[in-house]
Amino acid sequence: MSLNTALSIAMAGLRANQAGLALVSSNVANAETPGYIRKATDQIAVTAGDGSSVRTIGVNRELDQYIMAQLRTEMSGAGYATLKSNYLQQMQSLYGNPGSIGSLEYSFNALTSAVQALATSADSSSARIGVLNAAKTLAQQLNSMTQGIQNLRGGAENGIKDSVTTANNLMKQIATINNQLTANPLGGTSTDSSTAALLDRRDQYINQLSQLMDIRVTTNGANQVTVFTGSGVQLVGNEAATLRFDAQNTVSAQTAWNSDPAKSTLGSVVIDLPNGGSIDLTASGAIKSGTIAAYTELRDKTLVEAQNQLDQFAASISSALSDKTTVSPAPVAPATDYALDASKMLPGNVINLTYTDAATGKQQQISLMRVDSPDVLPLPDTATANPNDKVIGIDFSQGVAGILNQINGALGGSVTFSGTSLSSLSVSSNPAFATINGLSTTVTQPPGTLADGSTEFALFTDNGSAYSGGVSTTGSQITGLAGRISVNNGLIADPAKLVTYSSSTLAGDTKRSSYMLNQLNNASFTYGAQTGTGSTSAPFTGNLLSYMRQFVSQQGSAAESAKQLADGQNVVLNTLDKKMADASGVNMDDEMAHLLALQNAYSANARVMSTVNELYKSLMNAF
Known part of the structure; x- marks a missing residue:
């Protein structure tokens, strides 16, 4: 081997050692930098004269792509689970601990206790005031809980908006780095230090994006990535798509998302593609995990169901006291017609008809429900919670003849309604x-009929009006009722009406107070699937207290399950984080060992160069 070859090999070794030392220095300096991937030199052996040398051709990032892909999947899952758990914990605080002061159950039990006291001392003015105060407390608690739930829904709406803004910024950054990588002078997958730093930054952006939504990432030969949603919609390539979200400023029980933009009163996440066209990601369900998915589910499902539960409870406690069912007695021979008075029906009130079909022998249950606009017809059978009930909406704005024509047309001649007045139908x-x-x-x-001789009366009202469960062009009256329920102002002005139900009511009469107590304790209702306490085919049936305990317990279980899921998801994420750190992070012991090896190699190469230098001097002195 010639001296020139030896010198060339030693110099190449020194250059490789210098590059290695620089990377060790960078690794040590960035050991605590989030997202930093350990770097190592990419070296190849080359022929140098009659010997071999080494050449540094780039920088390798010690990245385990498989663990990275797993980590991003778990980041999406952890973002979804943690956010949902946080929201459900906040909602749980609205309900309070069962039976504790300030809880919904405590307020309801306080009302029943106050009514029980009135039932034993109907002539006591303090007992009457006690009932009204307890009713006010319960109504105010329902109002407050509704506001709390809608505040959470509003927070979710704003959360989607902020997440979309963040996602757009991240996608632009990823696309920018993709385009910068097209100018990589080394070509292929080889990188230099500056390119490796770009890749670290891009991975950080992708990781942050994965917390917002479930994504899938592919990489080409030039280290450029293409990012898709988990369902396959492209988000980023050389250009970034743009997400937009039409956030609503006010969220209430009446605002709801709908796949039809013309009917929706809440925002949808829509992607505008670089080559034109757009996709409604919310309607298509393209985002299935991450914080955006969690916000959307909370806003449109979880919190809506919680509001439905409160609204149904408010409706049930109102109807338990104010609804009056009058049974038409069977006709006595020779009469053949039933007599029916439908003159006092309010929107949402029903005529209940049961008949046996002669052809099949099966019993049919029909609910003829009053509506005041043809625009809401036909009504779905879910307008009542009874799965065996066939609901027929009747437009009462058409007059007696029109009403009868609608009823008879719907019944197809099996049963016939007739008459000239709603008060005396046959x-x-x-x-x-x-x-x-x-x-x-x-x-x-109605709220104003407190002394018409009926024990039934309106203790609670819908912001001063009767609650009858009506359906109109603006929706169902039950929607948001828990936020509007209030105590009848007529009773506040005259508490004696809690006892005095007619002009001839005797002092100390307990008929109305006993009726109240019986209804609060024993009135049974069927609750629809929209409350989440049962299914369409098997709805939950029970009294007011059992229903309340059912949905409060359900909310508590949901919050606990969400917390356990979030904890488990975070354990998995932390485990993968550690694996990632072990595989791709900076280990100080390894770096120090590598530094010592580089120092020894540097010393050896320097010794070769020194020896070559001495030999050259000796040769020069020989001439």
Whole structure:
């Protein structure tokens, strides 16, 4: 081997050692920098004369792509689970601990206790005031809980907006780095130090994006990435798509998301693609994990169901006291027609008809529900919670003849309604088609009728108006009722009406107070699937207290399950974080060992150069 070759090899070794030392220095300096990936030199052996040398061709990032892909998946899952758990914990605080002071159950039990005291001392003015105060407390608590739930929904709406803004910024940064990488002078997957730093930054942006939504990442030969949603919609390539979200400033129980933009009163996440066109990611369900998915689910499902539960409870406690069902007695021979008074029906009140079909022998249950606009027809059978009930909406704005025509048309001749006045209708069946088994009307006592001789009365109102469960072009009256429920102002002005139900009521009469107590304790209702306490085919049925305990317990279980899921998800994420750190992070012991090896190699190469120098001097002195 010639001296020139030896010198060339030693110099190449020194250059490789210098590059290695620089990377060790960078690794040590960035050991605590989030997202920093350990770097190592990429070296190849080259022929140098009659020997071999080393050449540094770039920088390698010691990145385990498999662990990185797993980590991003778990980041999405952790973002989703943690956010949902945080929201459910906040919602749980609205309900309070069962039975504790300030809880919904405590307020309801306080009302029943106050009514029980009134039932034993109906002539006591303090007992009457006690009932009204307890009713006010319960109503105010329902109002407050509704506001709390809607505040959480508003927070979710703003959370989606902020997440979309963040996602757009991240996607632009990823696209920018993709374009910078096209000018990589080394080509292929080889990188230099500055390029490796760009890749670290891009990975950080992708990791942050994965916390917002579930993503899938592919890499080409030039180290450029393409980012897709988990469902396959491209987010980033050389250009970044743009997400937009039409956030609403006010969120209430009446605002709801709908896949039809014309009907939706809440925002959708829409992606505008670089080559034109757009996709509604919310409607298509393209985002299935991450914080955006969690915010969307909370806003449109979880919190809506919680509001439905409160609204149904408010509706049930109102109807338990104010709804009056009058059964039409079976006709006595020779009469064949049932008599029916439908004159006092309010929107949402029903005529309950049960008859046996002569052809099939099956019993049919029909609810003829009053509506005041044809625009809401036909009503779905879910307008009542009874899965065996067929609901027929009747537009009462058409007058008596129009009402009868609608009813008879819907019943197809099996049962016939007739008459010239809603207060004195006749109902008969055609024996060849049907036999009537039962007929009744359920009407709501208006807030102003406190002494009309009925024990039923409106203790609670819908912001001063009667709650009758009506359906109009603006939606169902039950929606948001818990936020509007209040105590009847007529009772506040005259508490004696809690006892005095007619002009002839005797002092100390307990008929109305006993009725109140019985209804609060024993009135049974069927609760629809929208409350989450049962299914469409098997709805939950029970009294007010059992229903309340059911949904409060359900919320508590949901919050606990969400917390356990979030804790488990974070354990998995932390485990992968450690694996990632072990595989791709900076280990100070390894770097120190590498530094010592580089120092020894540097010393050896320097010794070769020194020896070559001495030999050259000796040769020069020989001439």
